[in-house]
Amino acid sequence: MQTTDKQQGKKLAGSAARRLLWGGTLWLGLIGSSHALPNFDEVRREHRSSETLLLSREGEELQRIRTDSTVRRGPWVGLGDVSPALRTALVLSEDKRFYEHSGVDWAAVTAAAWGNLWNSRTRGASTITMQLAGLLDGDWRQGPGGRTVVQKIGQTVAAQVLDRRWRKDQILEAYLNMVPFRGEIVGIEALSQSLFGKAPHGLDAREAAIAAALVRAPNASAERVGQRACGVLQVMAPDDVAAKDCSAMQLYTASVLQRRQWQPVEGIAPHFARRWLALPQNKGQEQVRSTLSAPLQRFAVSSLQQHLRELQGRNVEDGALVVLDNRSGEILAWVGSSGTLSQASEVDGVTAMRQPGSTLKPFLYAQAIAEKRITAASLIEDSSAHIPTQNGLYIPQNYDRRFKGWVSARTALASSLNVPAVRTLVMVTPDAFFDQLKRLGLPLRESGGYYGFSLALGSSEVPLLYLTNAYRALANGGQWQPVNWGEKTKEGAVQAVDARAAFIVGDILSDNMARAPTFGTDSVLATRFWTAVKTGTSKDMRDNWAVGWSQRYTVGVWVGNARGEAMHSVSGTSGAAPIWAEVMGFLHRNTPSRAPKAAQGLVQQQVQFGAGAGGSPIESQRSEWFVAGTQQAVFAMDHIADGAGPSSATGQKGSKTGGTTGAVSSVRISRPANGTILALDPDIPPDSQRVQLIARQAGMAAEQDWRDSSLRWRLVTRQYVAPPKAADGKPQAVTPVVREVPRELGRGSQLGWLPWPGRHRLELLDASGKVLDSIQLEVRGAGALVAGPEQIRSTPRR
Structure with missing residues (x-):
């Protein structure tokens, strides 16, 4: 019997030793992990805003653009740039003895433990320092089911380490920049800009109370947030009108929580910013310097918008520069x-x-x-x-x-x-x-x-x-x-x-x-x-x-x-x-702009131009630049430069650019041009579809009026006669017969012609019947025979 008691005693002693050893090992591990926490400067340096600022070449801010879609976080805000009302509201709401304890509020811990024992509701024991430890180290962060015992112990140890290493103002500053508020909003800068449309230093007592209430319950209903905000306001500013009427505070809170005043893009260079920040060398940076000039960009935006306002009555609303x-x-x-x-x-x-x-x-x-x-x-x-x-x-x-x-x-x-x-x-x-x-x-x-x-x-x-x-x-x-x-x-x-x-x-x-x-x-x-x-x-x-x-x-x-x-x-x-x-x-308001120097291989020479249709020079005499080897002194139509017949187009003396050459008395069909294809529209009255037939002397300017009543117009229409059919009704394998049918259209150098479908040859004749010029044209329309000898079909009416 004594042997059995001794054995059991040894087992109990061994179990206690193992628990002590495990607890000591755990405590040492927690202390070691806590000592691995970063310092304040490291945390501030590693802070990343979800926004990126585009700077001009002079260093001025041109554009802010959101580049992180997973979170809404602003740039780091110093404690001195946070309104006193918000600092007061946060301490009163989350940690009343923040400036007195050493990272852990043991009085609050005792009260919380006593409340849990008697199943009564008490304020949580988690201090601002402990919450910051959870934000800095994911091991101590609360999960869906709450924190485990190990996490609570680790968070407690980490908070005490932070309190020894960091100043109180550093702890509060880091907490304000890292705490989640609502939805994707993290940090006081994002909260202030999104919900209140202002910087953190401008928050008043009511706004500060709402911000403090969101820390405790970020995703709570608007009604619950409003109730808690009213309670915070009653403690920090009991004489405030909103503190005396919680229903008004709840209505105000509900309207605030619906706002999203912080636009994802803001500035005067949004389109350029998207492209510039997408470059590999610019990704992941909070501020990026660009090549844009801030004064020039501002002036360009203003000039474009001002001029487009003047053009709005002319149906113009867009522009780019x-x-x-x-x-x-x-x-x-x-x-x-x-x-x-x-x-x-x-x-x-x-x-x-x-x-x-x-x-x-x-x-x-x-x-x-x-x-x-x-x-x-x-x-x-x-x-x-x-x-x-x-x-x-x-x-x-x-x-x-x-x-x-x-x-x-x-x-x-x-x-x-x-x-x-x-x-x-x-x-x-x-x-x-x-x-x-x-x-x-x-x-x-x-x-x-x-x-x-x-x-x-x-x-x-x-x-x-x-x-x-x-x-x-x-x-x-x-x-x-x-x-x-x-x-x-x-x-x-x-x-x-x-x-x-x-x-x-x-x-x-x-x-x-x-x-x-x-x-x-x-x-x-x-x-x-x-x-x-x-x-x-x-x-x-x-x-x-x-x-x-x-x-x-x-x-x-x-x-x-x-x-x-x-x-x-x-x-x-x-x-x-x-x-x-x-x-x-x-x-160029202060910068001159001079003409460039001539490139090598250029020569400059005086040129003069021959007379035009009215007898005056085509253009005034001037000094002109030439590629070496192409220069000349006189530019005129051939019949003026050489005293010979005209040419309808010459680029320079002896260098043709197109046209025909002939005697001054020669007459040509000026309109329509050879190869013209006309399409008749069945929805337009025939009289409104007349075609102007115009004849002119060769070399005559298009706008010069000229009349000759002796000229005659004749239209020769090509008709295809289908081959006769055999006894069985099938066409015989013979080539269709082409027949030309001439028709007189009228007299004069200008004539209005009512076209009819078919393939035609338009001829211009003199008084004796001599053909002076001819062109080919085709008229397409309802019921027209448009096929050639190889295929005959009738175009159906529309």
């Missing part, structure tokens, strides 16, 4: 939209694909000059043109629907004449011009053949950023480089445009007298310092552009509607151009 540094390629200003004036403010107009209109013409003329097809003084005819294509006739028109006759390439480009540009593209070819635009970095989606001759007038779609950078290449002597995003790039400078041609085009676009036929001599494009600029308007007035450069900067502006609606009565100088001029003026 970008400024590039010519040498570095850095982006100095980026305005993606008109902001509150737009119904699509999230659309970035700087990168949106839009039709550039005439802003592609400088690259076309530069290519033609570089290939020595034309010079700046070459004569190009600005008259009605009908250019046959695979899809029918292409008939370009000028902006004002008028033609200037013979003009030099300088005038054609500076005055933005469409027909000469198309004639130039005929020489260069759409495929070659397409390749040129691709070398300039323009992201064209289709091929040159797809756009055809309309590519000269900007029928493609390009973003403002890429177009502006292409103009920057002209400013840099034809050298193209990508935009500088602050990253190292493998792409170097590419000589995309001949340096000599780039200089000549820049000289043309800076020539105020050359643009006078279209824009006048006092247009907004004429700056007091040297600039080169081109405007553009897309089809149906959907886009208006102004892009140009000075010695140091390239500026691109677009106005229109992001939804694609047409503008009303917006011209090249009333839409984007005034904004462009204002921004250029701001850039």
Whole structure:
């Protein structure tokens, strides 16, 4: 029996020793873990806001943008920047003896234990220091089922370690920046901005009471939060009106908890900020310095919005602007939209694909000059043109629907004449011009053949950023480089445009007298310092552009509607151009801009022009730039320069650009053009679909009036007679018979003709019946026989 008692005693002693050893080991482990807590400076340094600030090149804040979608946390707030009311409310609500205990309120622990013993409700014993320990170390953080005994002991030990190492103000400051308040909101900065729309130092007693109540029950109902906030307010400010009426405090709390005043994006460069902060080198930073200039960005935003307000009556609500540094390629200003004036403010107009209109013409003329097809003084005819294509006739028109006759390439480009540009593209070819635009970095989606001759007038779609950078290449002597995003790039400078041609085009676009036929001599494009600029308007007035450069900067502006609606009565100088001029003026308010030096291989020479249709010189005598080897002194039509017969188009003496040659008395069909295809519309009365037949003497200007009543018009219609059928009703395998049926249409050099379906040959005859000219045309419409000999069918009526 004694042996058994001894054995049991040994077992009890061994069990007690093991428990003591385990407890000691646990205590030592908890102490070791607590000593691993970070210091105050480490916690503050590792704090990460969910917001990122975009700074200008000068260090000014331009944009705040949310970059962490998992939590809403503001930048670290010092205790001195927190309102005294909030500090008082928090201590009264969470830890009344905060400044007295050493991290653990043992009196509160005793009261809580006694309350649990008697199953009575008491205030929790967790101090601010203990809660901070849980926030700093996830091991002590409360789980769904509450804290375990080990976690409670560890949290207690950690709180005492924190209290010995940190000052009280550091503990309170860190707690305010790390405590969760409601939902995704963490920290006092996020709470103040989201619910109250102000900084933490501006919180009053009522707001402080609500903030303190949210610490105790972050996701409680609005009614419960309001009750607790009223209790806190009654303790800290018993004389406050809201403290005496808890129902009013509850209503106020309910309205506050519904607010989200802290917008995810705020500033004057939202579109640029998204792109800049998405760069690999900028991710994960609270503040990022950019290339934008703060004064320039503010001015650009203000100028764009002010001008668009003036255009609101013309159905214009959107705009975009970008400024590039010519040498570095850095982006100095980026305005993606008109902001509150737009119904699509999230659309970035700087990168949106839009039709550039005439802003592609400088690259076309530069290519033609570089290939020595034309010079700046070459004569190009600005008259009605009908250019046959695979899809029918292409008939370009000028902006004002008028033609200037013979003009030099300088005038054609500076005055933005469409027909000469198309004639130039005929020489260069759409495929070659397409390749040129691709070398300039323009992201064209289709091929040159797809756009055809309309590519000269900007029928493609390009973003403002890429177009502006292409103009920057002209400013840099034809050298193209990508935009500088602050990253190292493998792409170097590419000589995309001949340096000599780039200089000549820049000289043309800076020539105020050359643009006078279209824009006048006092247009907004004429700056007091040297600039080169081109405007553009897309089809149906959907886009208006102004892009140009000075010695140091390239500026691109677009106005229109992001939804694609047409503008009303917006011209090249009333839409984007005034904004462009204002921004250029701001850039050079204290900085001069001088004309560039001529590139090597250029010569300058005096030129004079022959007489036009009225007897006066086509253009005034002037000094002109030439690629070496292409210069000459006189530019005129052949019959004027050589004293011989006329030629309808000559670029320079002895250099044809198209047209026919013949005697002065020769007469040709001016309209319609050879190969014209007409389509009759059954919904339009026939009398309203008459076609003007016009004859003119060769070399005569399109707008010159000329009459000759002796001329006759004859239409020869081709008819296909089907082969006879065999006895079984099937057609015999023989070729259909082609029959030509002539009809007299009338007399005179001009005649209105009511067309009828079929394939015709239109002939112009003199008084004796001699055929002077003939063209082929086709009329398609209801009931027309449109097939050739290989296939005969009748087009059904619609």
